[in-house]
Amino acid sequence: MTAPSHTSRAHSFNAAAAQYAANRPSYPTTLLDAVEDLAGRRLAGARVADIGAGTGIATALLHARGADVLAVEPGDGMAAQFRHALPDVPIVRGDGNHLPLATASLDFLTYAQSWHWTDPARSVPEALRVLRPGGALALWWNASALDVPWINAQARRIERHFGSDQVIGKNNDTTALADPTGRFDFARRRVRWSRRVPVDTHLANIGSHSIFLVHGEESAAAFLTEERRHLLAAFPDGTLEETYDVDLLLATLP
Template structure:
């Protein structure tokens, strides 16, 4: 992927912020239990910055967990949606490549579905700069488990139609530690948490339609695929209720 296409994908969400907020999956409590266990400290009372916060799905959960959290988001559309939904949580403009945050000020720096939009050559030293000694960098992604047959079949249909990178098509941008930090400066621990949610078929279609691969297609091409996909899904889920299954892929490193 070229730098320009990467940027275009990253900014594609701003025009679909309401769709993103309404249909994207959340994260299970077990994820935050794992974050606390790996960091060996509670989120309650911790100073946290959630980077690439988007519409605030993860930020709101961190706030509910008792963290003193601030959101950092580069996109105007996503930030506007965030402010409408979470007026009591502060949000500032910025990106992981140049954090608008004070040096050694944070207990946790979190990236939910967002680290892959950064350049680790910049975002790694920035993370180490703003974290206190002993602070934790936590990266996570909802990824699609391909041992679930209907999800594997759907991912293959997306691949065949749009010829996209498999990680993008399968909804899983999670990466092993070597990709998250090519410099090798961070010592990541890794955990996976499986969870699921039951939602109407149309919510599932709106969810996958909010991915960058769909947002960047000609509108008619995306609509045609999603209409066909609806027929596939109703064959598998004749009640119209889909059980989406996710593996949350968590990477966490301590600033030593």
Template sequence: MPSGPTRPAAHAARALSFNAAAAQYAANRPSYPPALFDTIEELTGRPLAGSRVVDVGAGTGIATARLHARGADVIAVEPGAGMAAEFRRTLPGVSIVRGDGNALPLGGHCADLLTYAQAWHWTDPALAVPEALRVLRPGGALALWWNTSALDVPWIAAAAERADRHFGLDISAEQQNIDARVADPAGRLGFTHRDVRWSRRVPLATHLANLGSHSVFLTDTEERRAAFLAEERGHLLTLFPDGIVEETYDARLLLATTPPTSGPSTTHRAPGPETA
């Protein structure tokens, strides 16, 4: 990302950009593999089924749907009106409240698991870490994860280089520099790191629409965005002449648990004052 005084403004613009493209996001973004949720259960030592989970930065509900399908009692938190509207359309039976990780609209010690799928980098860890510790029950866990491009796959690395050149950003580094030091600069949490490799086969149109749903594309001009995607389509048709693209990801998971206590914890079920 750019350095200097323009970075906060650019970061904020990118964070807000998804609301105008929520349907595109929901239809084309990749989901997450079952092995990721198996790993969360392994590291926390408890099943998702029956756990109270708060999915923060839930967006259109891609991760929320997977958590719900595993039997978790999920409440979603989402700051964006456009994303929340798409969430309500696709997951009408799951509760969602408006808010973000810097100031969660939830009572204390109400969650067994707090999850951020593709969302922690939009928070300020100096605020979000204390909020996570406030909301989690003793012995609860904070799980952060991202689908990162598998840059050891040659065609994916070449495509990433083309995008970096086009935008004048090191997008690849943004994805790869996801670690405990960046997620929690103050070192208040002891994260465990796991990577889960997975892939999906999608039509070329879906792949390009997935690319176009990322914030660097959404904040670019329509002309530049269209030109890049048209050129990228030509590159990929030489590699995938049947029009089916195999995307490969490393789902990068950071998970930290809070210390258990011997005494009972207080449960707060109220989702907060503003329902999305």
């Protein structure tokens, strides 16, 4: 079977936007504390653009923090879900490779779970263009904590089923991924957190990842049915704890 393309995976979320919004994890408040600490300034009152905002999970946190935030999202389904969830937050269509934003207009440019869908040869110059002097580019990813035995075992089952070496939420070399040009000097923080959810919420969460969405309903359903059996054997009360390491990279312009 031919591996799904990067583009097909990037666009796969639009058909599952409601599932994504209802079941994907958010981020801990300590992440935004770390963003402010590394940037040396508060988010409250700052002009922020959240790129690849999706259904607005990170945008909502930035807005609640007091940021003057604008969302940028390329997908129809995701943008529609965003507008439903955050009707008072402006959203414009676009992506990190072609930012529909004015030059030197931002204090923060954020990418929550979305920088890897960009082409750094284009998104790095665009970030440099739209940030003000002293502005910060912040990138972060929720990564599954593979040192937790049940999470590691599930990751191996996903790899076997889909024939993929991409573990959902795996922390790869995010520094090299972030800027292969070396034009940004990133500082790094890692924040561990967890949430307790029903087994079915967890299954809906992992089922909203692109590796499931692009391999077809039959293949995804077969895995999720069998995985539910594994999880209920491990967690007979029907509740489990998802553990994440949020990998944060932040660079500040001179």
